Amino acid sequence: xxxxxxxxxxxxxxxxxxxxxxxxxxxxxxxxxxxxxxxxxxxxxxxxxxxxxxxxxxxxxxxxxxxxxxxxxxxxxxxxxxxxxxxxxxxxxxxxxxxxxxxxxxxxxxxxxxxxxxxxxxxxxxxxxxxxxxxxxxxxxxxxxxxxxxxxxxxxxxxxxxxxxxxxxxxxxxxxxx
Amino acid sequence: xxxxxxxxxxxxxxxxxxxxxxxxxxxxxxxxxxxxxxxxxxxxxxxxxxxxxxxxxxxxxxxxxxxxxxxxxxxxxxxxxxxxxxxxxxxxxxxxxxxxxxxxxxxxxxxxxxxxxxxxxxxxxxxxxxxxxxxxxxxxxxxxxxxxxxxxxxxxxxxxxxxxxxxxxxxxxxxxxxxxxxxxxxxxxxxxxxxxxxxxxxxxxxxxxxxxxxxxxxxxxxxxxxxxxxxxxxxxxxxxxxxxxxxxxxxxxxxxxxxxxxxxxxxxxxxxxxxxxxxxxxxxxxxxxxxxxxxxxxxxxxxxxxxxxxxxxxxxxxxxxxxxxxxxxxxxxxxxxxxxxxxxxxxxxxxxxxxxxxxxxxxxxxxxxxxxxxxxxxxxxxxxxxxxxxxxxxxxxxxxxxxxxxxxxxxxxxxxxxxxxxxxxxxxxxxxxxxxxxxxxxxxxxxxxxxxxxxxxxxxxxxxxxxxxxxxxxxxxxxxxxxxxxxxxxxxxxxxxxxxxxxxxxxxxxxxxxxxxxxxxxxxxxxxxxxxxxxxxxxxxxxxxxxxxxxxxxxxxxxxxxxxxxxxxxxxxxxxxxxxxxxxxxxxxxxxxxxxxxxxxxxxxxxxxxxxxxxxxxxxxxxxxxxxxxxxxxxxxxxxxxxxxxxxxxxxxxxxxxxxxxx
Numbered sequence: 001x002x003x004x005x006x007x008x009x010x011x012x013x014x015x016x017x018x019x020x021x022x023x024x025x026x027x028x029x030x031x032x033x034x035x036x037x038x039x040x041x042x043x044x045x046x047x048x049x050x051x052x053x054x055x056x057x058x059x060x061x062x063x064x065x066x067x068x069x070x071x072x073x074x075x076x077x078x079x080x081x082x083x084x085x086x087x088x089x090x091x092x093x094x095x096x097x098x099x100x101x102x103x104x105x106x107x108x109x110x111x112x113x114x115x116x117x118x119x120x121x122x123x124x125x126x127x128x129x130x131x132x133x134x135x136x137x138x139x140x141x142x143x144x145x146x147x148x149x150x151x152x153x154x155x156x157x158x159x160x161x162x163x164x165x166x167x168x169x170x171x172x173x174x175x176x177x178x
Numbered sequence: 179x180x181x182x183x184x185x186x187x188x189x190x191x192x193x194x195x196x197x198x199x200x201x202x203x204x205x206x207x208x209x210x211x212x213x214x215x216x217x218x219x220x221x222x223x224x225x226x227x228x229x230x231x232x233x234x235x236x237x238x239x240x241x242x243x244x245x246x247x248x249x250x251x252x253x254x255x256x257x258x259x260x261x262x263x264x265x266x267x268x269x270x271x272x273x274x275x276x277x278x279x280x281x282x283x284x285x286x287x288x289x290x291x292x293x294x295x296x297x298x299x300x301x302x303x304x305x306x307x308x309x310x311x312x313x314x315x316x317x318x319x320x321x322x323x324x325x326x327x328x329x330x331x332x333x334x335x336x337x338x339x340x341x342x343x344x345x346x347x348x349x350x351x352x353x354x355x356x357x358x359x360x361x362x363x364x365x366x367x368x369x370x371x372x373x374x375x376x377x378x379x380x381x382x383x384x385x386x387x388x389x390x391x392x393x394x395x396x397x398x399x400x401x402x403x404x405x406x407x408x409x410x411x412x413x414x415x416x417x418x419x420x421x422x423x424x425x426x427x428x429x430x431x432x433x434x435x436x437x438x439x440x441x442x443x444x445x446x447x448x449x450x451x452x453x454x455x456x457x458x459x460x461x462x463x464x465x466x467x468x469x470x471x472x473x474x475x476x477x478x479x480x481x482x483x484x485x486x487x488x489x490x491x492x493x494x495x496x497x498x499x500x501x502x503x504x505x506x507x508x509x510x511x512x513x514x515x516x517x518x519x520x521x522x523x524x525x526x527x528x529x530x531x532x533x534x535x536x537x538x539x540x541x542x543x544x545x546x547x548x549x550x551x552x553x554x555x556x557x558x559x560x561x562x563x564x565x566x567x568x569x570x571x572x573x574x575x576x577x578x579x580x581x582x583x584x585x586x587x588x589x590x591x592x593x594x595x596x597x598x599x600x601x602x603x604x605x606x607x608x609x610x611x612x613x614x615x616x617x618x619x620x621x622x623x624x625x626x627x628x629x630x631x632x633x634x635x636x637x638x639x640x641x642x643x644x645x646x647x648x649x650x651x652x653x654x655x656x657x658x659x660x661x662x663x664x665x666x667x668x669x670x671x672x673x674x675x676x677x678x679x680x681x682x683x684x685x686x687x688x689x690x691x692x693x694x695x696x697x698x699x700x701x702x703x704x705x706x707x708x709x710x711x712x713x714x715x716x717x718x719x720x721x722x723x724x725x726x727x728x729x730x731x732x733x734x735x736x737x738x739x740x741x742x743x744x745x746x747x748x749x750x751x752x753x754x755x756x757x758x759x760x761x762x763x764x765x766x767x768x769x770x771x772x773x774x775x776x777x778x779x780x781x782x783x784x785x786x787x788x789x790x791x792x793x794x795x796x797x798x799x800x801x802x803x804x805x806x807x808x809x810x811x812x813x814x815x816x817x818x819x820x821x822x823x824x825x826x827x828x829x830x831x832x833x834x835x836x837x838x839x840x841x
Contacts, residue, residue, distance in 0.1 A: 108738025
């Protein structure tokens with residue numbers, strides 16, 4: 001009987017997911033614009049392959065992580081712009097560091113930087129990584145990411161929204177296009 | 179001919195030099211005296227090796243060294259078969275003595291150097307004399323020198339954990355020696371000073387039953403010395419307890435002396451034996467090989483791993499000799515010849531790589547102050563030359579091409595496949611069983627050797643108390659290096675070497691067609707060249723294809739968490755699949771015990787695994803015998819009641835019985 005019930009549910013009843021247009025009436029024009037530009041620049045810089053990102057958590061409050069995770073969801077879907085997160089620093093072109101570097105994670109940040117192939121762009125994401133944020137001068141943290149590894153660019157915000165991160169990325173890449 | 183005189187002088191100098199070096203070592207325990215004694219022994223061994231080398235290369239007939247019955251009972255003769263083994267004794271003995279002095283000094287007073295050097299010289303002398311002897315009495319005399327000096331060497335550190343195995347060894351080796359003496363007496367009818375050639379004449383006239391009894395006694399005698407199942411119990415106990423260079427001599431050479439004895443008896447003394455005895459030899463050989471290789475996978479003591487691996491190798495060699503016997507009794511000339519030559523070739527390879535491995539076990543033992551492989555690791559990183567030498571030895575011990583030991587096995591397998599169709603049915607079955615077991619044993623041997631090198635040498639040291647910063651001293655490194663290179667490269671000269679052995683035996687008056695070796699259709703040199711060529715090609719390709727200028731080295735990506743020894747594979751875990759598949763055979767007992775870290779919290783526990791392997795032979799073979807002997811002797815002890823009248827009555831009764839029997 002359970003099988004019949006299941007088949008009924010699957011084929012005869014109406015769908016439980018609802019139409020996207022019901023909630024999202026118009027596309028985020030700003031995001032689309034940034035995305036388009038990003039895609040052009042990445043195609044130009046990397047010859048058609050995507051830009052590979054490795055994110056390392058230096059002891060953040062997890063706010064930045066939530067925003068970075070959001071970059072991959074169906075709404076932002078940064079893969080379509082030619083950006084992707086990778087599982088090891090060995091594959092990375094760009095390194096995201098979040099959070100004020102705590103003493104326990106200092107080694108992790110350092111080895112991640114060392115393990116990434118050169119040249120590698122290091123971006124500090126969020127106030128914590130940029131200058132220590134609200135944990136500045138605490139005994140438990142080393143401080144901003146630049147105290148541990150060289151940081152090339154900073155994206156401020158506590159935490160920055162996905163769109164802010166993307167526009168920050170755009171600015172960084174624009175500087176590298178000649 | 180002048181050169182034959184020179185050779186005999188050389189070999190006699192070698193014998194007397196070895197003896198005098200040993201005696202010299204006893205004079206004083208001071209370092210310069212010991213150095214001189216060591217040099218004397220080494221130089222005499224070198225002279226012996228060179229003389230025998232010339233003898234072998236020239237393919238001479240047998241050479242009488244000493245014909246004077248006044249000093250030795252009977253002649254000392256070197257012929258081609260004994261020359262092969264004499265050369266091995268000298269070559270490996272030379273390296274072991276070179277290694278030994280430094281090793282003993284590094285042990286910080288556990289051993290007495292003078293005592294060890296003297297006994298080592300006697301041990302080597304005993305083995306040299308065994309292969310030169312031509313009369314039973316002298317053979318057994320030399321055999322006893324070899325056995326007794328090695329017994330004393332096993333218990334050289336005078337600790338209780340080495341005295342027990344030493345006495346076990348003494349009992350087993352004397353049972354074997356007793357069997358050999360009995361066999362000789364049965365053959366000669368009581369005369370002990372007759373020549374081996376005379377014994378052969380006598381043996382031809384004996385009835386079949388006596389011949390079978392003689393063969394069984396010889397097989398027990400030599401088989402128990404070679405560590406064949408189930409008489410191998412002493413071997414994994416005694417070999418690890420001796421100092422490492424003595425273990426190398428015992429495993430590398432003394433076991434080969436047993437092979438020599440078996441071949442000598444089969445070829446030169448006994449007539450062609452019935453095929454069933456050949457079957458027995460094959461079965462016992464294969465059993466030893468399979469049991470040996472299983473236990474070498476399970477053991478965690480590195481020297482015991484090697485000792486069990488020796489049992490495996492000797493099992494294979496004896497099963498090849500068994501094939502020789504079967505083929506000879508079936509008039510399969512081709513297979514018999516190939517098997518004989520392959521058995522000798524395997525003996526040479528095994529002597530080289532196993533003695534090298536025991537020497538390196540000594541180095542590892544001194545680096546970690548333990549023989550437990552679970553505590554080792556990390557030697558490959560800094561002890562580079564040493565690890566390279568051991569790697570060569572390991573490749574040879576796994577019988578991988580193009581190393582030496584591969585070609586012996588290959589030769590046997592190939593000739594079995596070529597000849598199996600022409601054999602009768604029971605022979606076919608036994609050959610097939612051999613083929614299958616060879617495959618099983620070879621595969622698991624690779625497993626065991628990978629475990630030895632992978633756990634013992636790679637990764638990080640598993641203890642803090644490890645001295646793996648630099649290579650061992652030159653004196654300890656050189657012998658291992660030499661043995662490693664020779665054991666590995668002997669494969670590339672396998673074909674000429676096999677032909678040399680074949681030709682040499684043919685000059686010894688054995689019917690041996692050397693064409694049989696042309697069935698060996700495989701050129702080792704091409705294989706060696708191919709492998710090295712591929713290596714170089716891969717290296718060149720990498721150089722050319724990658725941007726090596728901008729290369730930067732950094733340690734393994736560890737996810738930010740430092741890698742340490744607790745993350746490493748352990749030897750016990752590595753052998754787990756074998757324990758699992760053959761659990762009914764191996765009777766391994768795994769106990770997992772868990773202890774709560776905090777008494778009140780049952781969820782957080784510390785778990786430990788204890789794997790216990792109960793040797794089957796102890797349970798069903800040795801222990802019952804020990805119980806029987808003990809209970810019998812406690813019953814006999816009742817006669818010793820201390821009553822003098824009772825003793826006098828006993829003497830009277832025995833006199834009467836003797837008188838009745840005698841009259």
